[in-house]
Amino acid sequence: MLTVVTRPVRVRAPAKVNLHLAVGDLRADGYHDLTTVFHALSLVDDVSVVSAPSMSVTVRGDDAASVPVDSGNLAWRAAVMVAEAVGRAPGVAITIDKGIPVAGGMAGGSADAAATLVALDELWELGLSRAEIMGFAARLGSDVPFSVAGGTAVGTGRGEKLLPVLSRNTFHWVLALAKDGLSTPSVYRELDRLRERGTPPRAGDPDELMQALASGDPTRVGPLLVNDLQAAALSLRPDLRRTLRAGIDAGAIAGIVSGSGPTCAFLCASADDAVEVGAELSGAGVCRTVRVASGPVPGARVTRDERGRS
Ligand SMILES: C[C@@](CO)(OP(=O)(O)O)[C@H](O)COP(=O)(O)OP(=O)(O)OC[C@H]1O[C@@H](n2ccc(N)nc2=O)[C@H](O)[C@@H]1O
Numbered sequence: 001m002l003t004v005v006t007r008p009v010r011v012r013a014p015a016k017v018n019l020h021l022a023v024g025d026l027r028a029d030g031y032h033d034l035t036t037v038f039h040a041l042s043l044v045d046d047v048s049v050v051s052a053p054s055m056s057v058t059v060r061g062d063d064a065a066s067v068p069v070d071s072g073n074l075a076w077r078a079a080v081m082v083a084e085a086v087g088r089a090p091g092v093a094i095t096i097d098k099g100i101p102v103a104g105g106m107a108g109g110s111a112d113a114a115a116t117l118v119a120l121d122e123l124w125e126l127g128l129s130r131a132e133i134m135g136f137a138a139r140l141g142s143d144v145p146f147s148v149a150g151g152t153a154v155g156t157g158r159g160e161k162l163l164p165v166l167s168r169n170t171f172h173w174v175l176a177l178a179k180d181g182l183s184t185p186s187v188y189r190e191l192d193r194l195r196e197r198g199t200p201p202r203a204g205d206p207d208e209l210m211q212a213l214a215s216g217d218p219t220r221v222g223p224l225l226v227n228d229l230q231a232a233a234l235s236l237r238p239d240l241r242r243t244l245r246a247g248i249d250a251g252a253i254a255g256i257v258s259g260s261g262p263t264c265a266f267l268c269a270s271a272d273d274a275v276e277v278g279a280e281l282s283g284a285g286v287c288r289t290v291r292v293a294s295g296p297v298p299g300a301r302v303t304r305d306e307r308g309r310s
């Protein structure tokens, strides 16, 4: 007989920043080959999934209004994909507590999709292998496998082929969240346009960054942060230059646009420095709001209470 778990399964999934993002030329399938170093941050979404007569998604938090609650939601798509694969009706109610900025270049939708995959594996007692979860993840989006994996990892292909990176210590970050999001496809398109008109610099390979991460020294990591999409994000949102400058003026070691932006991520020397940089940046009037976070943190995983229940 099929066992059905009726209590909600809760999963926490992290945001990411790309410490290194080298973008290749546009491929025939509309994607770009990447070499990227993903780093998972303690800015998280909490996703709860429970059995229900039909599919639904509820989103809570400051950015909730801009998130679709139908089949446009990546968590919904994740549930339908798994249900079809295992031959079940996709009857689940998904509740997302959003801590990750929406359309901020921090993989918030991917985090929710990853969380839903992990939650359904437990809720429906599927016993999926890691490879099966990663297979679903890669079909849902280029960033979703990393949201499952967490930590620090090199991504190649579309970003979905992952290898873990040795990184020592915890790094401390300040994130400057922007008022409006940026669409990922339009930032990639803008980079293609800039490359047709000129030769914006291209990131090399991340070898030196990997050594710096292994040393655990943020002053070595900072100067090696690089993002090929930054020129495109700044071209679409020139105001971000002020944000980046303000973070450095406030005492950060380095600042970078996170992925396709518009969130700016600032690496700081210590947890105390991050709090100070965050306070100063928040008073500078160059962003909607500021968050302090650290990394690396684990990927999507079930959270349990003191009695071991999820
Ligand atoms: C830029 C990055 C950097 O990590 O993250 P975000 O800033 O969006 O969080 C990723 O490449 C975003 O990954 P993700 O958001 O999962 O993208 P997908 O859903 O797979 O693709 C959305 C669109 O982005 C473009 N795209 C994405 C990945 C890739 N390697 N090349 C691309 O050109 C394509 O136009 C694609 O149609």
Ligand SMILES: Nc1ncnc2c1ncn2[C@@H]1O[C@H](COP(=O)(O)OP(=O)(O)O)[C@@H](O)[C@H]1O
Binding pocket: 066, 067, 068, 072, 073, 074, 075, 096, 101, 102, 103, 104, 105, 106, 107, 108, 109, 110, 112, 113, 181, 182, 184, 260, 261
């Ligand atoms: N669960 C979700 N959370 C946030 N956005 C989502 C979600 N599902 C679908 N979306 C859509 O994906 C777009 C990109 O969102 P997000 O993943 O937060 O940003 P990014 O691609 O910059 O990392 C949003 O504008 C929204 O329309």
